[in-house]
Each structure stands twice: as structure tokens, then as C-alpha cells.
Amino acid sequence: MDPSINSILETDTLRWVFVGGKGGVGKTTNSCSIALQLSKVRGKTLIISTDPAHNLSDAFNQQFGKDPRPVEGVPNLSAMEIDPQATIEEFLQREGGESSTLRDLAFSIPGVDEAIAFSEVLKRVNTNDFDVIVFDTAPTGHTLRFLQFPSIIEKALAKIKELMGSMGPMLETFMGKGDQENGIFSMMSKLDEIRETTLEVNKQFRDPDLTTFVCVCIAEFLSLYETERMIQELTSFGIDTNTIIVNQLVLPEPDETCKRCLARAKLQNKYLTQIYELYEDFHIIEVPLLTDEVRGVDKLEKFSEMLVSGTKEKKLISL
Amino acid sequence: MLIAVLVLLVLLSRYVKSFSNGVLTERVWQIKTKLFPSQEYREFQETRDELMRLRKERANTSSQDNFAKWARLDREYQRVKKIYDAKNNEVGSSRQKLSTIVRVVKWLLSTGLRTGTMIYFRKEPVVWLPHGMLPSIGERIVAMPSAPRGSVSASFWVFAVDSTFSTCYGIVKFLKTKNDKK
Numbered sequence: 001m002d003p004s005i006n007s008i009l010e011t012d013t014l015r016w017v018f019v020g021g022k023g024g025v026g027k028t029t030n031s032c033s034i035a036l037q038l039s040k041v042r043g044k045t046l047i048i049s050t051d052p053a054h055n056l057s058d059a060f061n062q063q064f065g066k067d068p069r070p071v072e073g074v075p076n077l078s079a080m081e082i083d084p085q086a087t088i089e090e091f092l093q094r095e096g097g098e099s100s101t102l103r104d105l106a107f108s109i110p111g112v113d114e115a116i117a118f119s120e121v122l123k124r125v126n127t128n129d130f131d132v133i134v135f136d137t138a139p140t141g142h143t144l145r146f147l148q149f150p151s152i153i154e155k156a157l158a159k160i161k162e163l164m165g166s167m168g169p170m171l172e173t174f175m176g177k178g179d180q181e182n183g184i185f186s187m188m189s190k191l192d193e194i195r196e197t198t199l200e201v202n203k204q205f206r207d208p209d210l211t212t213f214v215c216v217c218i219a220e221f222l223s224l225y226e227t228e229r230m231i232q233e234l235t236s237f238g239i240d241t242n243t244i245i246v247n248q249l250v251l252p253e254p255d256e257t258c259k260r261c262l263a264r265a266k267l268q269n270k271y272l273t274q275i276y277e278l279y280e281d282f283h284i285i286e287v288p289l290l291t292d293e294v295r296g297v298d299k300l301e302k303f304s305e306m307l308v309s310g311t312k313e314k315k316l317i318s319l
Numbered sequence: 320m321l322i323a324v325l326v327l328l329v330l331l332s333r334y335v336k337s338f339s340n341g342v343l344t345e346r347v348w349q350i351k352t353k354l355f356p357s358q359e360y361r362e363f364q365e366t367r368d369e370l371m372r373l374r375k376e377r378a379n380t381s382s383q384d385n386f387a388k389w390a391r392l393d394r395e396y397q398r399v400k401k402i403y404d405a406k407n408n409e410v411g412s413s414r415q416k417l418s419t420i421v422r423v424v425k426w427l428l429s430t431g432l433r434t435g436t437m438i439y440f441r442k443e444p445v446v447w448l449p450h451g452m453l454p455s456i457g458e459r460i461v462a463m464p465s466a467p468r469g470s471v472s473a474s475f476w477v478f479a480v481d482s483t484f485s486t487c488y489g490i491v492k493f494l495k496t497k498n499d500k501k
Binding site: 221224225228232270271274275277278 | 382383384385386387390391393394397
């Protein structure tokens with residue numbers, strides 16, 4: 001398979017590109033690079049970070065907030081950082097009103113917080129403004145919960161509805177019927193709204209023409225193990241994934257004498273072989289370990305070229 | 320004749336009742352699956368063996384040295400595990416059905432049969448008492464509900480035999496524990 005992200009760049013129906021992997025493997029650098037390249041061929045591109053430890057601002061050397069802001073020096077590319085927790089608090093303040101019982105009830109459903117955060121993002125971002133949206137996701141576990149929530153909320157809402165059917169009048173009695181704004185029914189209809197958004201999104205996520213997931217890993221056992229788990233889970237959700245970026249490969253010069261580098265390279269080579277063997281139908285992109293931090297548009301630009309050209313020639317580029 | 324039948328009946332009933340439902344179901348299940356294994360059960364066994372084999376093979380494969388092979392085995396394991404869980408559920412529900420049948424049969428053989436016999440022979444005298452052995456009220460009680468006066472009814476006979484066995488059993492048990500303690 002072609003060792004580059006070209007298949008992603010060429011699929012012009014793609015709307016959602018997720019970039020995920022264990023913490024510290026270079027998700028942000030890679031997602032920014034992918035976004036950068038997409039903005040060149042696909043038109044208006046948005047990159048969203050859902051990692052509470054936001055790195056977009058650092059990567060681009062520019063402050064971003066919870067609303068899309070154009071990236072300086074890159075036409076067509078905008079970026080935003082969302083903090084799921086803050087988004088929820090905001091939602092609660094706006095929608096929750098006074099009734100804390102209702103809040104507790106609604107928020108005891110697992111995954112509902114993420115669902116709300118996500119639907120808030122979608123509300124804020126008029127998705128029609130962008131041709132393609134890249135997600136720089138939080139480390140593995142979070143990502144998967146994020147992707148799973150439509151089905152979680154679907155189940156939860158069905159349960160609540162069932163409960164409401166049999167206990168509605170009673171609940172009303174002890175929680176207060178409430179007015180149009182605060183009552184339990186208005187809460188229900190809000191949840192229902194969220195559900196509908198998420199359902200639609202979920203449908204899009206499962207469509208390989210619209211959505212793809214890029215796994216970033218390093219050639220080490222744990223990273224590989226996590227990647228395999230992630231790929232299995234994504235497959236079980238029906239989310240398309242066929243690109244693996246193997247980052248931070250040590251590429252020794254021919255006359256290299258550094259023992260540690262050589263040992264590292266040997267070890268990485270072992271896992272790299274395993275990756276090729278296991279994921280034979282994936283686009284596997286090898287990215288070398290660099291001597292500089294990849295920060296700023298210029299460096300990202302150079303870095304992103306490696307993803308496009310493929311790095312088979314294995315040369316250390318200097319940024 | 321009836322007198323002996325009723326004694327046997329009480330014995331049978333006590334014997335059947337002495338097995339717990341769980342043990343009985345387990346034995347019947349074992350016999351049934353050994354003699355007439357259903358398609359479902361055979362498939363379950365095959366899946367289980369396959370799962371064990373995969374687990375063993377996965378355990379014998381180094382995930383660090385041979386990750387690709389390990390991961391393939393793990394995928395296969397997860398796949399078979401899903402099938403296994405489903406089949407396990409099916410088999411479990413078959414077992415549940417069997418357990419219900421066992422409970423019903425057990426009841427029929429003990430309480431059901433005993434009660435049925437008592438009702439069927441309610442008018443038959445089991446044994447005649449010598450005239451005047453019991454006061455009139457006593458004669459009425461032992462003939463309950465509808466055996467001829469002066470005789471012992473099937474119900475009363477069953478009750479008497481059952482109480483005797485129960486008492487004897489209690490005494491034997493008591494002596495045994497006392498002996499064991501010594």
C-alpha cells in the first residue's frame with residue numbers, strides 16, 4: 001500500500017478525519033500536518049482539538065479558543081480547542097436552570113457529558129462552513145468514548161423514556177412539574193435533540209466515504225498494543241481506519257557510532273516488521289525522529305511533506 | 320395391600336425429595352448430554368475447545384517478539400469468544416428449561432403422587448381399628464377426611480408413616496452426630 005496520506009487527500013468526499021493514538025506519540029503534530037495538507041487540496045479545513053491538554057496553540061504558535069479561528073499564514077485552515085468539561089458547564093448554566101435534580105438525573109447517564117460537549121461543538125461550528133474537519137483527539141480511551149456516545153445516549157434515552165412512561169406522574173410530583181423551561185419534559189426534549197444530532201453524526205462516522213481514522217503510534221510494544229486494540233474497537237464500531245503513522249523512528253546515518261541509537265533502531269525495526277506483517281492492507285507511513293520540536297507553520301509544513309511524499313527513502317530531513 | 324403401597328409411596332417421596340434441585344438437574348444434564356448430545360451442545364463444546372486452544376496458543380506466543388502473530392491470535396480469540404458467549408447463553412437457557420422439567424417431575428413423584436393417591440383412596444379404609452379402641456372423636460380424626468368410621472384413612476396413614484420416618488431419621492441423625500463427636 002502507498003506509504004503516504006495521499007489516499008486521504010484524494011478522497012474528496014471525506015468530511016471527518018480523526019487522528020488518535022496513545023499520548024506522546026505525536027498526534028498533534030501529525031493531525032496539524034494532515035490538516036495543513038488537506039487545506040491545500042480540499043478547501044476550507046478546520047482542526048479541532050478535544051484533548052483537555054491543548055496543543056494546537058503550541059503547535060501553531062498562536063492562541064486558539066473555543067470558536068474557529070483562522071491559522072495565520074495558512075489560507076483555508078482554521079483551528080479551535082474545546083474543553084469537554086467547560087463546554088458541559090456552560091451548557092448546564094444555559095439549559096439546566098434551577099432544577100439540580102434534573103441535572104443529576106440526566107448526567108448520571110454515562111457518556112452524556114461527552115455527547116453534550118460534542119453536540120455543542122457541532123452547534124457552534126456551522127459544519128457547512130468547512131469542507132473537512134480534522135479531530136486531534138485525546139489519548140485512546142477518550143477517543144473511543146467520544147465515538148461511542150451516540151449509541152450510549154440512544155440506549156440511555158430509551159431507558160429514560162421507558163421510566164418516564166411508568167413513573168412520569170410520580171417524578172413530576174416530587175421533582176416539580178416545572179414550567180416550559182425547567183420541567184422534566186423540557187429536559188427530555190433537549191436530550192432528544194442531542195440524540196438526533198449525535199445519531200446523524202454517528203451515521204456519518206460509520207460511512208468510510210465520509211470518515212476515516214488515522215492511527216499514530218511509535219514502534220514500541222505498548223504503543224503497538226494500544227494501536228491494535230484501538231483498531232479492533234474502531235472496526236467493531238464500524239469506523240473506517242486504514243492509515244497508520246509510525247512516528248519517531250530512529251534512522252541512523254551509515255557511519256553512525258552512537259550505540260544507543262543503533263540499539264533503538266534495531267528494536268524499532270523489530271516492531272516495524274511486525275506492523276508491516278499485521279497491517280498489510282494499511283497505508284503505513286514511517287516518520288523519522290527529528291532533532292527539533294515541530295512548532296510553527298513552517299516546520300509543520302516541512303513535516304507534512306513527509307506524510308505526502310512517503311518516507312521510504314528514509315532520510316533525516318532538517319527543519 | 321394399600322397399607323404397604325402407601326408406605327412405599329412415603330419412602331419414595333422422601334427419597335426423591337432428598338436430592339436438591341441443583342444436583343438432580345446436574346446429573347440429568349450430564350446423562351442427557353452424554354447419551355443424546357444436541358446439535359447445540361456439540362457446537363458449544365467445539366467452540367469451547369477451540370477457545371481453549373486459542374487461549375493456550377496465544378499464551379505461548381510472545382507478544383513482544385512476535386506481535387503480528389499474537390495480535391492475529393488475539394483477534395481470532397475475541398471472535399470465537401463472542402460466539403462462545405452466545406452459545407453459552409443458549410446452552411444455559413436449555414439447562415434452565417431442563418431444570419424446570421426436573422422440578423416438575425420431582426414434584427410429581429413426591430408431593431404430587433402422594434397427594435393424588437391420598438385423594439384417590441380417600442374413601443378406602445387402610446386398616447380397621449378394633450372397636451372401641453379410640454374414643455369417638457379419635458375415630459373421627461383417624462378416618463379423616465372420608466374413610467368409613469372405625470378405620471384409618473389413607474391421609475392419616477400417610478401422615479403417621481411420614482411422621483414416624485421423620486422421627487426415626489431425627490433420632491438416627493442425632494445419635495450419629497453424637498458418635499462423631501466422640
